[in-house]
Amino acid sequence: MSHSADAVSHADAHAHHEESFWRKYVFSIDHKVIGIQYAITSLLFLFFGFCLMMLMRWQLAFPYEPIPLIGSLLSESMAPGGIMSPEFYNSLGAMHGTIMVFLGVVPLAVGAFGNFVVPLQIGAPDMAFPKLNMSSYWVYAAGGVVMLASFFAPGGAANSGWTSYPPLSDIATTGQTMWLLGMVLLITSSLLGSVNFIVTIIQLRAPGMTWMRLPFFVWAQLVTAFLLLLAFPPLEAAGVLQLMDRLAGTSFFLPTGLVVSGEALSVSGGGSPLLWQHLFWFLAHPEVYVLILPAMGIVAEIIANNTRRPLFGYRSLVFSTIFLGFMSFIVWAHHMFLTGMGTSISTFFQTTTMIISVPSVVILSALFLSLWGGSIRFTTPMLFALGFLPMFGIGGLTGLPLGLSATDIPLHDTYYVIGHFHYVVAPGTILALFAGIYYWFPKATGRKMNDRLGKLHFWGTITFMNVIFMPMFIQGLAGVSRRLYDGGAQYAHAAPVLEWNVVMSIGAWALAIAQIPFFINFFRSMFKGEKVKDGNTWEATTLEWSAAPSPPIAHGNFETVPSVYRGPYEYSAPGFPQGYAPQNAPEKA
Amino acid sequence: MDIPYTVDARPDTGMYNAKLGIWLFLASEVMLFGALFSSYILLRVAAPEWPRGASILSVPLATLNTMLLISSSVTMVMSWASLKMKKFGAYRVYLGLTLLFGLGFLIVKSFEYGAKFSHHLYPGDSTFMAIYFTLTGLHVLHVLGGMIVNAYLWGPGAKMWKTAPEQFTNRVEVAGLYWHFVDLVWIFLFPVLYLL
Amino acid sequence: MSDSHTHDVSKHVRSYVLVFAALAVLTIVTVWVASFEFTVGAAVAVALIIATFKGSLVASFFMHLVSEKKAIYWLLALTAIFFVVLIFLPLGAMLDHQGTPNVP
């Protein structure tokens, strides 16, 4: 008897390869699980960053009035008597920016979508280094914990803006030290991830998956990974230098003769605040492409799939993306026109900035032209993808005046800048990320999200995003500065545009309400959503849909290694039974 | 399904995964130290005066350390070559030497730091001292990291030679690439900090 | 692994020893040269030339870049470009400064 029981359990172990709960869901090395871990964590952080902003918007719309409901819950230093303190306002601003960028959008766009989709799209069983992949996630999580914990540090969280410019940041409260430690962790996580992505894409492509057959999303992730790999280390170095300034008393960023609150600072001096700005923006300009390229990749996939046509100018998309990635390393000082740079260097950076706008326009135009003559299916992901195009267009075009020093000088550090980059990252990237969630949700769960709730979510989101961000241009052009504790109430020149603050704040809170259908949809569909019949819900040509079941097999994705016979978007292929040609379908008989 | 090309090279790229991986990592390290060197140059050019390294730091100790690191580099590459020639015993000896040279480097370095502190020279004293401590400190961390990996490959990790010799040889190669890079960084740090 | 491969490696061993000797000699040279009273510019140039030479020996032979794959050359070329950008553009921006020259 014991013999047979043994045999059975043995066979069992082979059949299911039972894993413990921890190995399966927590310390998993399966790229799909890690992708979902990234997705959930980063969505929570996006929500948290958004909550910080909703709080701030109260102070901007109704300065010096006690915050209703929440005000009494905040500590005495954050909001004495329920009225937001200026220090807390600054913390909220700095942490909103940091969390949205480094803990929200990047991990969602790269960690979640990249991790989940890239190996599937190239026909690989997993990422090249599964354990490294797991550690990327946990280092990211640790960075997030440090950032969150910093709210409880004496003096509150970092409050020198997401840019952390010294000398202010060098002498700021403990929260800034934690910010730096958190950033070092987050950058390390991105570096580990980027190595993994590049190796995966170069080495693990399935047989027949040549470079020009890669889905555009994979190209976008590849270029993004290079940006992470080569642009992030300088900020890591700068972070270490700033830590030395704060902890070991060095003066890397402290100039000689600095006076703080009427007293000369007792440091050796001789440092350069501008050095930080250079190192920061060396990272942070490529960073904005890290925020946008994966979004473009998602949108391209969805557009091809829902117009049922090949993408317009696939090759020009690919080459534009590579060129854009390259150029993004030599435009950074367009953020520094006001630091007294001479005309030759300014001209250099203006010129490169104008050059880099060309590939961006090529990409956007190609995506627009892909719509031409297609029989568009207005699915929920497609609506979000379509919404992305004009929103990103507004964001991009309003950026041009910021790239020319003559026009940047009056616009720099005004709400115009805030409006510009939010059009890129919020109605732009965030819409694309939602599109991606609706598109790949059935892949991850085997169930579709509800269409009606999805459409409700879309219209609410795009409407209120514009209500929030459009007035920022108006305020900015009137000269209202960013990072103002009272939203400009004490400035005469802001008076004519001040009432927009109330409009924007109501827009922000309404945007929160517009997310309710998404929450309901997300959780309900996980359990009750319409089941995906044959893995390929969207009748897609790319491997993640055409070669793998939904959800794909744990540890390995595919039953057998897929072979690839053609490019990614052959949606009009007469002669194939369904009218489209999956990448892994052999020539028709 | 197993992950392909963990041991053998992919035919069209000619590399196994970890080889590409370590070079990518080293590329990012180049940018990390690039930013630090850039900071050094910028601060030095802007400074009204700059001490000659030799007037504050000990050139003999640093020369000794340079010798130790380049020795460790040659023993490292020899340990890999020994595995290629299937001489496991020689591998152990060479890698052991690499570890000892690395340890020697750290000991000399700690004497150097100790001497600075006993003369009350701290990072906060001047931009020069700040650069000196930060750059060498980060480099020491890299040495430590490399030694941990090497110690693992010398000790418990070496069991793999019996089960998967080719993969083990690859691991040693990858660890070696990292170790040589750490040596390479020092080759630049030495003149920049001590001689100029 | 075939015999010819083993043979290859043993040939390499000689070059490793030679490289080691060259590195040791160059270390002595760079220390010795530094004792001359050069101008700062000349001293920097000499020291960096020697260091670059030593560095390329390590990279070419110990890291066997002399016989590496194309992808790695491309990667390193790309990195080298951005490295140069990172070193020189901030410096250029500081030197081409309005108002207060040389004050960062």
Ligand code: HEM
């Ligand atoms: C969707 C809802 C969002 C709203 C209502 C919002 C609103 C705002 C506002 C009003 C500011 C200016 C604060 C000030 O100047 O004092 C701001 C700053 C900022 N936001 Fe957002 N934002 C949103 C989403 C995002 C996203 C998705 C990102 C990034 C991916 C982001 C990144 C930033 C950054 C980097 C700053 C600058 C912080 C600083 O001044 O240091 N925001 N946001």
Ligand SMILES: [Cu+2]
């Ligand atoms: Cu920029």
